[in-house]
Amino acid sequence: LEIVWQIKIKYKELGGVKMNLMLLGAPGAGKGTQAKELIDKYGIPQISTGDLFREAIGNKTELGMKAKEFMDNGQLVPDSLTMSIVEERFKQPDCQNGFILDGFPRTVFQAEELDKMLSKMGKKIDKVVALEVRDSEIVERITGRRISKSTGKIYHIKHNPPIDEKLEDLYQREDDTEEIVVKRLTAYKNQTAPVLDYYKTQGKVISVDGEQEVSKITADIMKILG
Numbered sequence: 001l002e003i004v005w006q007i008k009i010k011y012k013e014l015g016g017v018k019m020n021l022m023l024l025g026a027p028g029a030g031k032g033t034q035a036k037e038l039i040d041k042y043g044i045p046q047i048s049t050g051d052l053f054r055e056a057i058g059n060k061t062e063l064g065m066k067a068k069e070f071m072d073n074g075q076l077v078p079d080s081l082t083m084s085i086v087e088e089r090f091k092q093p094d095c096q097n098g099f100i101l102d103g104f105p106r107t108v109f110q111a112e113e114l115d116k117m118l119s120k121m122g123k124k125i126d127k128v129v130a131l132e133v134r135d136s137e138i139v140e141r142i143t144g145r146r147i148s149k150s151t152g153k154i155y156h157i158k159h160n161p162p163i164d165e166k167l168e169d170l171y172q173r174e175d176d177t178e179e180i181v182v183k184r185l186t187a188y189k190n191q192t193a194p195v196l197d198y199y200k201t202q203g204k205v206i207s208v209d210g211e212q213e214v215s216k217i218t219a220d221i222m223k224i225l226g
């Protein structure tokens, strides 16, 4: 165990792996859950546009207030707002050695803009991990999700119940109701599914069965990435 830890520490000191990853999948497919596992394994940060919007809403910024109108209705936030929040995030120094995109891009326009933005920085997307989960699983996953206020850890009341967390530290997202999930799924099918084809034509997509155990999915992703 000691040797494993030493290797992990050395790996992080060396800057981890340089890899620009993207996690693509329907609401509740497990993007956030897998991103949190991969941050640790690869030493690169997660960039979740959903989390960035929720942070902006929490800080009551103008952008946050505009985004909230769409998020509360299960609709996508307009591309211009989304691109501006991503552009700001890419300026942070922690993105230098790579990143894990979670929930972005969500339209073909965003994907094209992202490619342009990265190419100006001399970067590109290396791999797109498509997490495949049937619609029938989605509502149950989303309505059962609980998140820790203090650590941001993602739980599920049945599949991954919190053990050490205090109940008052857990919250449910406002858009995690059955009614809004249906709208989010429609937005995914109409606007985001074409993004998968966009990256398939670039030969970058890796499909992973997202209905396995969390650790098995992480292992599958890491095996394919090498």
Ligand code: AP5
Residues within 6 Å of the ligand: 025, 026, 027, 028, 029, 030, 031, 032, 033, 034, 048, 049, 050, 051, 053, 070, 071, 072, 074, 075, 076, 077, 078, 082, 102, 103, 104, 105, 106, 107, 110, 141, 142, 144, 145, 146, 154, 155, 156, 157, 159, 160, 175, 184, 210, 211, 212, 213, 214, 217
């Ligand atoms: P966002 O926050 O990105 O939400 P989402 O895409 O709908 O995805 P979720 O976060 O709901 O699911 P997830 O895949 O991360 O699953 P998780 O790991 O948590 O976006 C929210 C909103 O912001 C959008 O609707 C839109 O309005 C706006 N927005 C964001 N980005 C945008 C963009 N680029 N453009 C425009 N608008 C944008 O897991 C879910 C649950 O399942 C958890 O309880 C978890 O414990 C459980 N679970 C996970 N894996 C497993 C497993 N293997 N087995 C069993 N249970 C599991």
Ligand code: MG
Residues within 6 Å of the ligand: 031, 032, 033, 048, 050, 102, 103
């Ligand atoms: Mg998420």
